[in-house]
Amino acid sequence: MDTKTQILDAAEALFAEQGFDATSLRAVTACAGVNLAAVNYHFGSKDGLLQAVCARRIGPVNDERMARLDEAESQATDRVVPLDRLLEIFLLPALRLGHESQGTSFLRVMGRLHGEMDRDHVRGLIEAQFATVKHRFVEAFRRTLPELPDNVLIVRIHFLIGSMAHTMMCPSEIVWMSGNKMSEPRPEELVTRLVAYAAAGLRAPVETFETVESTR
Amino acid sequence: MDTKTQILDAAEALFAEQGFDATSLRAVTACAGVNLAAVNYHFGSKDGLLQAVCARRIGPVNDERMARLDEAESQATDRVVPLDRLLEIFLLPALRLGHESQGTSFLRVMGRLHGEMDRDHVRGLIEAQFATVKHRFVEAFRRTLPELPDNVLIVRIHFLIGSMAHTMMCPSEIVWMSGNKMSEPRPEELVTRLVAYAAAGLRAPVETFETVESTR
DNA sequence: GTCCTGTTCAAACGTTCGTTTGAAATAAGC
DNA sequence: GCTTATTTCAAACGAACGTTTGAACAGGAC
Numbered sequence: 001m002d003t004k005t006q007i008l009d010a011a012e013a014l015f016a017e018q019g020f021d022a023t024s025l026r027a028v029t030a031c032a033g034v035n036l037a038a039v040n041y042h043f044g045s046k047d048g049l050l051q052a053v054c055a056r057r058i059g060p061v062n063d064e065r066m067a068r069l070d071e072a073e074s075q076a077t078d079r080v081v082p083l084d085r086l087l088e089i090f091l092l093p094a095l096r097l098g099h100e101s102q103g104t105s106f107l108r109v110m111g112r113l114h115g116e117m118d119r120d121h122v123r124g125l126i127e128a129q130f131a132t133v134k135h136r137f138v139e140a141f142r143r144t145l146p147e148l149p150d151n152v153l154i155v156r157i158h159f160l161i162g163s164m165a166h167t168m169m170c171p172s173e174i175v176w177m178s179g180n181k182m183s184e185p186r187p188e189e190l191v192t193r194l195v196a197y198a199a200a201g202l203r204a205p206v207e208t209f210e211t212v213e214s215t216r
Numbered sequence: 217m218d219t220k221t222q223i224l225d226a227a228e229a230l231f232a233e234q235g236f237d238a239t240s241l242r243a244v245t246a247c248a249g250v251n252l253a254a255v256n257y258h259f260g261s262k263d264g265l266l267q268a269v270c271a272r273r274i275g276p277v278n279d280e281r282m283a284r285l286d287e288a289e290s291q292a293t294d295r296v297v298p299l300d301r302l303l304e305i306f307l308l309p310a311l312r313l314g315h316e317s318q319g320t321s322f323l324r325v326m327g328r329l330h331g332e333m334d335r336d337h338v339r340g341l342i343e344a345q346f347a348t349v350k351h352r353f354v355e356a357f358r359r360t361l362p363e364l365p366d367n368v369l370i371v372r373i374h375f376l377i378g379s380m381a382h383t384m385m386c387p388s389e390i391v392w393m394s395g396n397k398m399s400e401p402r403p404e405e406l407v408t409r410l411v412a413y414a415a416a417g418l419r420a421p422v423e424t425f426e427t428v429e430s431t432r
Numbered sequence: 433g434t435c436c437t438g439t440t441c442a443a444a445c446g447t448t449c450g451t452t453t454g455a456a457a458t459a460a461g462c
Numbered sequence: 463g464c465t466t467a468t469t470t471c472a473a474a475c476g477a478a479c480g481t482t483t484g485a486a487c488a489g490g491a492c
Contacts, residue, residue: 003469021237024449035471040451042469127392134393154394155401155409159379161389166378173377176343177350178370185371192423193371200420201413219439240479251441256481258439 004042006032012053016108020050054113057097057106058129064093065133069140080143083202087195090137091164095187095194107168145202152206160198167194220258222248228269231325236266270329273313273322274345280309281349285356296359299418303411306353307380311403311410326384361418368422376414383410 010032014023025046029036043049068089073079081089097107113126141153148156166173171184185193226248230239241262245252259265284305289295297305313322329342357369364372382389387400401409 019237021235025451026449035469036450037452037472038470046450135395138393151394151398151401152409154390154398155406156413158383158390158393159410159413162379162382163375164378165382167374174370174374177354177374178367179351182367182370185367190371193368194375196420196423197372197375197417201417204412204416207408207412241481242479251439252480253441253482254439262480 003032003034003038006034007039007042007049008053008056011049012057012106012109015050015053016106020113025049053106053109054129057110061093061097062129062133065090066136068093069136073140078143079140081140083141083144083199084195086137086140086144087160087198088191091191091194094164095168095191108170110165110168141202148202149206153202156202159201163194163198219248219250219254222250223255223258223265224269224272227265228273228322228325231266231269232322236329241265269322269325270345274326277309277313278345278349281305282352284309285352289356294359295356297356299357299360299415300411302353302356302360303376303414304407307407307410310380311384311407326381357418364418365422369418372418375417379410379414 007028011023011028014028014031017023025039026036028049029038032038039046039049043052069081069086072081072085072089076082094110095107138154138157141157142148142150145153167190171190175182175184223244227239227244230244230247233239241255242252244265245254248254255262255265259268285297285302288297288301288305292298310326354370354373357373358364358366361369383406387406391398391400
């Protein structure tokens with residue numbers, strides 16, 4: 001029983017460091033201090049290991065998101081949750097993983113997987129885990145931003161998820177972009193800043209077109 | 217001479233489809249219709265091929281960004297380019313690659329590389345290509361948003377780049393998020409929407425803290 | 433024609449990978 | 463305490479990988 005979690009911890013760390021493809025099962029088992037065959041015995045295959053690594057973290061995060069959303073909607077009138085609160089509910093459980101000792105490196109795994117969504121097994125894994133969360137939050141955003149046309153809302157949520165994924169994946173890029181004058185912000189700061197940034201973006205007036213085409 | 221570009225085209229397409237690690241040189245050379253050894257002959261190694269694939273597209277994009285920024289700054293008073301114009305200059309050359317026949321798949325390569333920034337050879341490659349662009353645009357953003365503290369500005373630019381990278385990498389996620397009710401937007405529409413969204417986000421009032429901590 | 437330079441080719445090299453195997457070790461059931 | 467079932471282990475398997483090699487081929491220069 002201990003072997004399984006040892007493998008999961010090692011795999012999580014190594015996947016985060018080097019990516020899924022670049023991490024060999026030999027490296028995982030060596031880092032975990034177990035036999036090479038243990039991965040195939042406990043998880044069936046390397047893909048099965050990836051699935052288990054993800055499920056262990058995503059499940060609780062999405063459960064917390066849903067619970068908080070349920071609570072906020074039940075307290076609100078007409079189930080309309082204010083935008084800032086909605087964003088915080090969506091972002092905080094995910095970004096706060098970085099502070100828990102075990103979940104530190106998982107953020108990078110998730111961010112990385114987001115970038116591999118087009119590979120079939122990864123895509124299926126992600127969509128299965130996030131289908132209900134997506135549905136519930138899109139609905140909630142729609143309720144709190146009723147003036148926004150649906151296609152605009154969807155694209156803007158896509159931008160939001162991009163910022164979130166990018167921040168989860170490579171927060172160190174902030175350091176580089178500041179010319180090494182900043183250190184990596186704490187997750188709470190990132191959430192606060194992203195909530196303010198995305199709330200303003202989501203509330204922006206809907207664009208009138210042709211502003212871009214005319215510059216060509 | 218033809219062999220080189222045939223390899224570059226094939227590699228670009230396959231890297232975009234499957235990622236760098238998952239693409240074998242045998243697949244590249246088969247797709248290009250050339251001999252396996254041609255890659256090592258013309259590009260030295262698989263990493264060299266990746267570098268060449270990137271350089272071929274990033275160079276012109278960044279050149280165009282710089283040229284447009286130069287032009288806009290010279291026309292503006294005190295070199296202060298309006299925020300919307302600045303965003304458009306930054307985003308359009310990158311996102312418009314998707315419309316050119318040859319560059320279609322390169323967006324995914326770039327987006328993917330953004331997610332692999334922590335692997336040393338990739339990081340070095342990206343930072344070298346983007347160092348001057350980063351510097352110039354951070355300065356330009358700072359001039360047009362002088363009221364924003366530097367650490368806030370940097371983090372918000374990071375959010376912007378996340379939205380851009382995510383949009384370049386997996387625009388099809390928009391289709392999924394809409395429940396297959398939308399089709400993939402054209403690049404011009406994406407730029408217009410992202411400009412409006414990011415401009416509002418960048419202009420948002422600076423956050424007063426403790427709004428998040430208090431909810432724990 | 434002869435040399436020289438640049439390019440292509442089939443074949444192989446050595447490594448590393450994910451996975452499998454069958455026996456040894458450990459734990460559990462009764 | 464013998465018999466199950468479960469878990470570990472060393473070793474190997476076959477496949478796929480990036481890279482190298484050395485011969486074959488091309489086409490100008492002179």
